[in-house]
Amino acid sequence: MSPALRRYIAVRLLLTIPMLLILVTLVFVILRVLPGDPAVAIMREGASEEQLDTFRAAVGLDKPLHIQYLNFIGGVVRFDFGQSMTRKLPVTQEIRTFFPATVELAISAMIITGILGVFSGAFAAQHRKSPADYGIRIASIILYSMPIFWLGLMFQMFFGARLGWLPVSGRLDPGMTPERIITGMYTVDAVLTGDWALLKDALRHLVLPSLTLGLVLAGIFTRLTRANMLDVLEQDYITAGRARGLREAVLVYKHGLRNAFIPIVTLLGLQLAILLAGAILTETTFSWPGLARLVIDRIYDRDFTTVQGAILFFALLVAGMSLVVDTLYGFLDPRIRY
Amino acid sequence: MTTTTPDAVPVRPPLLVDENVGILRRIWRGRIWYGAEWYITIFGALILVFMTTMTLMAPRIAPYDPNEFVGAQFTPPGRGEQALLARAGESPVGPGADLTGLVIGVQRNQNGVNLARQLGANGERFQDQASMLEALQAGQVDLIFVSQEKVPDALAEQPGLAVVTGNLGRDFLLGTDNLGRDILSRLMWGARTVLGVALMSALLSSSIGISLGLISGFLGGAVDRVLSLTMDSVYSFPGLLLAVAMAAMLGPGLINVAVAISVIYIPTFFRVVRGQVLSIKEELYVEAARSIGARPITILARYIFPNVIPSVAVVFSLNVADAILTEAGLSFVGLGLPPDIPDWGYDLSKGQSFLVAGHWWMVTFPGVLITFVAMGFSLLGEGLSEILNPRLVKS
Numbered sequence: 045m046s047p048a049l050r051r052y053i054a055v056r057l058l059l060t061i062p063m064l065l066i067l068v069t070l071v072f073v074i075l076r077v078l079p080g081d082p083a084v085a086i087m088r089e090g091a092s093e094e095q096l097d098t099f100r101a102a103v104g105l106d107k108p109l110h111i112q113y114l115n116f117i118g119g120v121v122r123f124d125f126g127q128s129m130t131r132k133l134p135v136t137q138e139i140r141t142f143f144p145a146t147v148e149l150a151i152s153a154m155i156i157t158g159i160l161g162v163f164s165g166a167f168a169a170q171h172r173k174s175p176a177d178y179g180i181r182i183a184s185i186i187l188y189s190m191p192i193f194w195l196g197l198m199f200q201m202f203f204g205a206r207l208g209w210l211p212v213s214g215r216l217d218p219g220m221t222p223e224r225i226i227t228g229m230y231t232v233d234a235v236l237t238g239d240w241a242l243l244k245d246a247l248r249h250l251v252l253p254s255l256t257l258g259l260v261l262a263g264i265f266t267r268l269t270r271a272n273m274l275d276v277l278e279q280d281y282i283t284a285g286r287a288r289g290l291r292e293a294v295l296v297y298k299h300g301l302r303n304a305f306i307p308i309v310t311l312l313g314l315q316l317a318i319l320l321a322g323a324i325l326t327e328t329t330f331s332w333p334g335l336a337r338l339v340i341d342r343i344y345d346r347d348f349t350t351v352q353g354a355i356l357f358f359a360l361l362v363a364g365m366s367l368v369v370d371t372l373y374g375f376l377d378p379r380i381r382y
Numbered sequence: 383m384t385t386t387t388p389d390a391v392p393v394r395p396p397l398l399v400d401e402n403v404g405i406l407r408r409i410w411r412g413r414i415w416y417g418a419e420w421y422i423t424i425f426g427a428l429i430l431v432f433m434t435t436m437t438l439m440a441p442r443i444a445p446y447d448p449n450e451f452v453g454a455q456f457t458p459p460g461r462g463e464q465a466l467l468a469r470a471g472e473s474p475v476g477p478g479a480d481l482t483g484l485v486i487g488v489q490r491n492q493n494g495v496n497l498a499r500q501l502g503a504n505g506e507r508f509q510d511q512a513s514m515l516e517a518l519q520a521g522q523v524d525l526i527f528v529s530q531e532k533v534p535d536a537l538a539e540q541p542g543l544a545v546v547t548g549n550l551g552r553d554f555l556l557g558t559d560n561l562g563r564d565i566l567s568r569l570m571w572g573a574r575t576v577l578g579v580a581l582m583s584a585l586l587s588s589s590i591g592i593s594l595g596l597i598s599g600f601l602g603g604a605v606d607r608v609l610s611l612t613m614d615s616v617y618s619f620p621g622l623l624l625a626v627a628m629a630a631m632l633g634p635g636l637i638n639v640a641v642a643i644s645v646i647y648i649p650t651f652f653r654v655v656r657g658q659v660l661s662i663k664e665e666l667y668v669e670a671a672r673s674i675g676a677r678p679i680t681i682l683a684r685y686i687f688p689n690v691i692p693s694v695a696v697v698f699s700l701n702v703a704d705a706i707l708t709e710a711g712l713s714f715v716g717l718g719l720p721p722d723i724p725d726w727g728y729d730l731s732k733g734q735s736f737l738v739a740g741h742w743w744m745v746t747f748p749g750v751l752i753t754f755v756a757m758g759f760s761l762l763g764e765g766l767s768e769i770l771n772p773r774l775v776k777s
Contacts, residue, residue: 059611066615074627189703189757191710194730194749197737201745205738212738321622321711328715329734339623340715343630355627362618 052374060367065117067359072116075352076109125353130345135353139335143357144228145215146334149253149326150319156258157265162301162308164262165269169277170296180266187263192322196256196329203252213331215249216242253330257322261315265308272304279303306376309369316365320358423765426699429758436573444567445555448724451562456736459557459565459743466525467536467543469518487514487526515540557743559729560736565747571724572748576755579640579719580705586644588698591651592690598652599659600682610656613649621646622711629717639718643708647701654697658690692770699763703756710752726752 100106107115119125125135168180204212211217215230226233231250234243276282277300285295324336331337335354342350436443466486484503506523508514514526515536528536537543556565598609616624628642662668668685676685712718713727721728726748733744 062611063615063618066612067619070616070619070624071627074624074631185757185760186753189707189760190753191707191714191727191730191749191756193711193714194745194752197730197734197745197749201737201742205740317618317620320620324620324622324626325711325714336623339626343626343717351627351630355623358620358623362620363615366618 049374053371056367056370056374060363063366064359064363067363068117068120068356069113071352071355071359072113075348075355076105076112076116120356125356126349128342128347128350130342130347130350135350138338138350139354139357141228142333142335142338142354145332146323146327146336148229148231148250149257149332149334150323152250152254153257153261153319153322153326156254157261160258160262161265162269165266166273166296166301166304168266168270169273169300170292172274181270184263184266187260188267190260190263191325192256192260193325193329195260196252196326199252199256200329210252211249212252215246215333217245217249253326253332256329257319257326260322261319264315264318269304269308272307273300276300276304306373309372309376312369316362316369320362422761423768426758426760426762426765429755430762433573433577433755433758436570437577440570440574444564444570446564446567448563448568448571449722456560456741456744457554457558457562458741459555459747467518467528467533468525469521469543484524485522487517487523511536512539518543556747559744560732560741565729565743568724568729569726569747569751572726572729573751573755575636575719575723575725576706576709576727576752579636579643579709580702582637582640583643583705583709584647584698584701586640587647587701588651588694590644591648592655592694594648595652595655596659596682596687596690599656600663600678600686606656609652613652616645617649617653622708625708625712626715626717629712634718634720636719636723639709639712642712643705646708647705650701651694651697654693655690658693659686662686662689693767695770696763696767699759699766703759703763706752706756706759 097106105112123136125139127133128135128138131138164180164184168177171177200212203210224233224237226236230246231243234240234246273296277296282295282300285299286292290299320336323334324340326332327334327337328340335357339351339354342354486503486505487508488505503525506517508517511528514523514528517523518526519540554564554566556569559565559568594609594613598606624645625642628645629639632638632642663686668681671681671685709718709725710727710730713725714731716731718727719725730745730748730752733741733748737745
């Protein structure tokens with residue numbers, strides 16, 4: 045590792061701290077400072093003033109705002125998100141239970157997006173202004189203009205209700221339970237324990253949600269890849285390769301795509317926000333018991349601490365991922381330095 | 383010896399973007415240069431016109447009140463809703479016939495009674511279809527309402543019943559929902575809500591984002607660094623989650639939802655404006671203005687701000703498209719508007735529970751409309767970006 049790269053990574057690591065602080069503060073502002081009293085929200089309307097006060101004292105909402113803020117940050121630093129208000133569990137444990145489902149969904153969606161988006165984008169760029177290019181562009185615009193949950197519902201209707209091919213909700217058929225939970229991702233667990241029936245069932249449940257999320261993201265991805273490929277294909281080395289008589293396919297998919305990949309990796313990092321936002325809606329549509337679904341469900345249960353903890357966990361995730369992506373970027377493209 | 387000529391490359395006339403003409407004129411001229419892009423913009427603009435018409439005209443063109451129970455539940459799109467059954471041997475009643483004074487048996491839901499009353503008859507409620515059929519035979523009621531799909535069952539049970547199908551003077555072009563409300567009317571009124579919330583949130587985020595972007599880019603230094611880092615952090619956070627958290631805390635309501643959505647897009651405006659300001663600041667005319675002693679505020683307002691507007695217009699349009707989707711998403715997870723406001727996302731999410739039973743129209747139509755309108759604003763934004771910033775955007 046060159047000193048420049050080491051410096052870059054160090055700077056990037058240090059920048060993560062203020063970024064995290066900002067996100068945590070933002071969550072604090074939304075949940076505590078904005079109008080809307082959490083105590084009222086949790087105890088529901090009609091609770092007496094004494095009940096509210098007892099509750100506030102119990103969870104520390106009666107303290108001055110700056111003390112609350114410091115407690116809040118202190119909790120985050122110790123990775124202590126408190127106890128769930130509706131289940132007698134630490135919030136971290138709840139997150140641990142629900143997170144693998146989200147990861148499973150996100151990874152499989154990313155695979156679909158990656159394959160579909162990168163290749164259709166490269167193809168469209170290669171055949172610029174051809175009918176295929178226009179077709180791909182129009183399809184991608186329609187895909188990212190679509191409410192993700194609507195696409196999911198349409199899939200449920202066709203493949204689930206009408207054709208009866210695939211299950212429309214949940215992660216496993218009722219009655220199916222994994223023998224041993226190792227990673228929490230049922231497909232991976234099934235492979236690890238060699239339980240092929242479980243694997244088949246888990247995969248069948250995974251198809252529609254990941255296709256929904258993957259397709260919508262592929263719309264965005266196709267566009268990005270196409271734009272980047274157009275840039276790359278104008279470069280001198282592509283012309284030089286063409287002059288030397290390289291085959292067009294080699295030129296585009298080997299030399300072109302490899303170089304278009306650097307910006308795509310960064311964009312992948314930025315897409316994480318979109319991926320997670322899409323996951324909220326996909327999980328809701330397919331009753332997929334993931335982290336995003338946890339947030340929505342607990343909002344209805346008024347389980348304030350779990351909601352807060354899960355949102356904070358998202359913040360940590362985003363900060364961590366952008367650190368990883370930027371570091372990766374530093375490795376991939378030696379020109380990028382702070 | 384043959385000479386091969388390369389394929390004719392269309393020669394574009396030089397692009398005089400800096401020429402001092404109005405935006406409309408420039409868009410008109412853009413038509414020549416941008417080929418397909420031009421049609422895209424027109425398509426987007428047409429959708430905008432369509433939405434505006436719906437928004438302004440909804441009270442006049444909507445066939446029914448969006449919140450009124452005007453028909454039977456789950457009427458499929460098209461004509462026809464419920465069948466009226468009469469006793470065997472009685473003359474069937476045709477559509478538009480006078481039903482005044484008759485007693486119509488309905489199943490235990492309020493809309494049937496409403497519907498009967500609107501037809502001039504009296505409604506009487508029954509527990510289920512079997513008891514309704516008995517009452518009809520016993521002569522307690524003159525006619526009964528049976529939903530279209532149940533007619534074969536009823537006929538199987540009591541052959542010889544006279545069936546009056548048809549719409550009885552009512553069309554539900556897009557069908558009715560689970561409460562018997564007209565989906566077409568709801569969509570028309572919903573356009574108001576959707577456009578209202580999207581525009582309100584876009585205005586809010588643009589005004590905050592633009593001012594912060596101008597300040598940050600113009601001042602530079604520590605202010606810029608802090609603001610940029612903040613905005614980048616918010617930008618990297620899943621926006622819907624922020625909106626969900628805010629909407630949950632603020633409670634339902636038009637303004638609350640608009641505020642919750644607007645937070646997501648402030649960073650987008652900020653980033654674009656800041657980037658523009660940074661490059662415009664170095665332009666010669668800004669330096670000239672500074673050298674003749676213009677105050678910073680004048681430079682910002684008169685020299686920099688007008689040059690930011692084209693990019694802002696593009697972002698604004700894309701933002702509206704996205705805000706429409708986010709609003710629908712919020713409604714879908716149940717944190718949108720109060721239920722008495724007609725709203726596409728809400729209708730869609732209500733339809734979800736009835737999808738498996740085969741009532742596809744409650745979900746399909748709002749979804750198509752959301753896609754259509756969001757696409758319109760995206761296309762408008764993209765077309766605008768080609769036309770207004772021809773040197774900035776490569777597609």
